[in-house]
Amino acid sequence: MDPTREPTHTRCAISACGWCDRDGVDCRFCSGTGWWRPEQPHRDGSGVIVWLRVDEPCRGCAGTGKEHSPVVAS
Ligand SMILES: [Zn+2]
Ligand SMILES: [Zn+2]
Incomplete structure (x- = not known):
């Protein structure tokens, strides 16, 4: 199990x-965690591409965990 993540920021860079x-x-x-876990390709020592899961601050919300969609719901 992953430890519980806290959003990295309470606010994004926009004042x-x-x-x-x-x-x-x-x-x-x-889902409000402020983190996402994409898989990134990584070439190991023998040239085989393996996919590694990484933790990154969510780009959709700048790590705030709050919806930042520019799409306005109609
Ligand atoms: Zn914001
Ligand atoms: Zn997010």
Whole structure:
């Protein structure tokens, strides 16, 4: 089991961000954790490509765990 992750930031880099001001809307990319776990290709010593899972701050929400979709729900 993974340890519980906390979002890396409480707010993104945008000052007065309207998305950060909203509460209760979890980022749909990371489900509000502020982290995502993509797999990245890595060539090992024998030239074989293996996929490694890495932890990165979520790019969808700048690690805040809050939805930052620019798409306005109609
Ligand atoms: Zn924001
Ligand atoms: Zn996110």
